[in-house]
Amino acid sequence: MQKDKQYILSIDGGTQSTKVAIFDLTGHELCSHTVKLQPIHLYGADRAEHPDDDLWDSLIEACQALFAKFDGDKGAIAGVGLGSIRCCRTLIRADGSLASPVQSWMDLRLSRPYQHEDDTVKYVTTTTGYLTHRLTGETRDTRSNYVGPWPIDPITLDWFEDQETFDSYTTPRDMLFDLVDPATILGHVNAFASHVLRLPQGLPVVATANDKAVEGLGAGLVNDGTVLISLGTYITSMMVGDENRQDATSFFANPGAVPGEFLYESAGIRRGMSTVTWIKDLLGGDIVSEAEAQGLSPEAYLNKRAAEEVSPGCDGLYTLLHWLARPSHLHERGVMIGFNGNHKGPHMFRSVLEGIALTMKNNVQAMCDERGVAPTRIIVSGGGSNGDLFMQIFADVFGVPAFRNEVNGSASMGAAICTALALGIYADRQEAIDKMVRRKDTFEPVPSNVALYQRINQEVYQHLAAETDGLLKRSHAIFHGEEE
Known part of the structure; x- marks a missing residue:
């Protein structure tokens, strides 16, 4: 397909809303839709959570509404850029669903390493990791969204190799995703995501970074x-x-x-x-x-x-x-x-x-x-x-x-x-x-x-x-x- 006829779909997940947009390759926003999230559930002395499965459900709603009003060719979409909120923690079951609501960056549990207390939890990851898994089935995530108490080496930007240092973060390695660079293909839209989001199956899904770094890039x-x-x-x-x-x-x-x-x-x-x-x-x-x-x-x-x-x-x-x-x-x-x-x-x-x-x-x-x-x-x-x-x-x-x-x-x-x-x-x-x-x-x-x-x-x-x-x-x- 000719370069000037291609589009890019971007996902911008925030604390208060989820936005999806379609851009042409010269940066013109052709179509977008934003869905407001439910208010953060604040309770106890330290808890702040996104209710239900709000990040994924809002993405479904936003994509379906976007394609209801987009009059271009979905087949011309070249890829999906996945961005979402940083400093959050998601706990995922083996079937890819949430084991508990997403912990917001305002949750004081995010000031401490993850403590494994629920045997239904298969993976511990970020919002970008969770959405990647939903979209593609892959257990890969951008290394640039691990801000806070994760066992990641700040110099190599990979999981700590020193076992004693790694173990001090109390998260087993087999519960963590593999890390990739931003501007890297994470995987491809699977049949499940294609059906609910109305995205073409097989589209490449691309890693971004933490939301502020993505914003800096987008601002030039x-x-x-x-x-x-x-x-x-x-x-x-x-x-x-x-x-x-x-x-x-x-x-x-x-x-x-x-x-x-x-x-x-x-x-x-x-x-x-x-x-x-x-x-x-x-x-x-x-x-x-x-x-x-x-x-x-x-x-x-x-x-x-x-x-x-x-x-x-x-x-x-x-x-x-x-x-x-x-x-x-x-x-x-x-x-x-x-x-x-x-x-x-x-x-x-x-x-x-x-x-x-x-x-x-x-x-x-x-x-x-x-x-x-x-x-x-x-x-x-x-x-x-x-x-x-x-x-x-x-x-x-x-x-x-x-x-x-x-x-x-x-x-x-x-x-x-x-x-x-x-x-x-x-x-x-x-x-x-x-x-x-x-x-x-x-x-x-x-x-x-x-x-x-x-x-x-x-x-x-x-x-x-x-x-x-x-x-x-x-x-x-x-x-x-x-x-x-």
């Missing part, structure tokens, strides 16, 4: 001082390079989305964009009804009001984004400080956006200082980047141009690029980016806003966490029966 991230801000349930910032920096203290190095590449990731914000949703829900039905009356989504309506009614700095209203505490800092809580009688809902909304941008500015600066580089520009990806106000806040807080790509849900684009590389459609990473990734908008920093945010950050915002930390520790002790 290169090693020239460019920073990617990823707006998701977990907000983080990323850069790429070719050094495996295991010695870093202000960022950590992950395997990238192509062999030999490493993704450098700063500290992030847990439940980051969920905080924006929280504010929207908190403001209630009036926001929804007003938005509907103006033909806008609630988020677009709040962006419009905050841009029109609230000046940069929100008249001294600041937000600390600890809506989900880190496992090592369970006393952390979200904080809004600086209210007066003039503050209204749009102030709170903008304050959350500014808090996200200021937090990520400080995290990025720490990463860049340790790397010995200066940030030159930022790319912002994820649904939050659709808001012009948020994009301008990022440009002003960072003091550098902020870009938004045509495809701003860049994890799906990254999965498509991995597939193009695995199938030999493009020779290397840069050629694929040049052919498939395009910028849409540029937001230049406003000098007066840059100066204001610098002063706010240096004189106030950088000190808020330290000033409130002791109080939050004492509050945590009161409500959890602990000594100060």
Whole structure:
């Protein structure tokens, strides 16, 4: 088949939704469908799970809906790029079904190695490993999605060869999948998956990486001082390079989305964009009804009001984004400080956006200082980047141009690029980016806003966490029966 007539199907599994998309080989998204996942089931002191078989069921629903509206030739699909959430754990029975619900990255069990307690469990793997097994029947997985307490050597990116070190992770080798590089064919769509997903049987299924590395690739991230801000349930910032920096203290190095590449990731914000949703829900039905009356989504309506009614700095209203505490800092809580009688809902909304941008500015600066580089520009990806106000806040807080790509849900684009590389459609990473990734908008920093945010950050915002930390520790002790 002619190269310009081929398509790629990409799978982008997230914490809140599953998206499938069909791209042509020049990176145009021809068709897509997104299915919202069930809310994470939070229970007990440490449990966070995806209910039922939600990741697989949502993929079935998304694929069936996609092909119901796709008017192209399914036979022209060259391959499937498989991306899904990182830092999750799946326990699989011998027949390929889940032995228990998928453990979310928010589950504190993920801070510890797997403990084998259920004899019905045949395999322990990631979300990409589970979906690979469903799609192909293979027990193979991308080595680039093993982040956390797995018996994987951070240098060789393979299972530890030293038996004593391997055994310290308490997971038998025969329960683990074989590891392959990203941009490698994992297997081929089997008869079962073909039937339920309506995919052509025999299609190659391609390994990607962890979801953030895939997103970096899909955003066109290169090693020239460019920073990617990823707006998701977990907000983080990323850069790429070719050094495996295991010695870093202000960022950590992950395997990238192509062999030999490493993704450098700063500290992030847990439940980051969920905080924006929280504010929207908190403001209630009036926001929804007003938005509907103006033909806008609630988020677009709040962006419009905050841009029109609230000046940069929100008249001294600041937000600390600890809506989900880190496992090592369970006393952390979200904080809004600086209210007066003039503050209204749009102030709170903008304050959350500014808090996200200021937090990520400080995290990025720490990463860049340790790397010995200066940030030159930022790319912002994820649904939050659709808001012009948020994009301008990022440009002003960072003091550098902020870009938004045509495809701003860049994890799906990254999965498509991995597939193009695995199938030999493009020779290397840069050629694929040049052919498939395009910028849409540029937001230049406003000098007066840059100066204001610098002063706010240096004189106030950088000190808020330290000033409130002791109080939050004492509050945590009161409500959890602990000594100060």
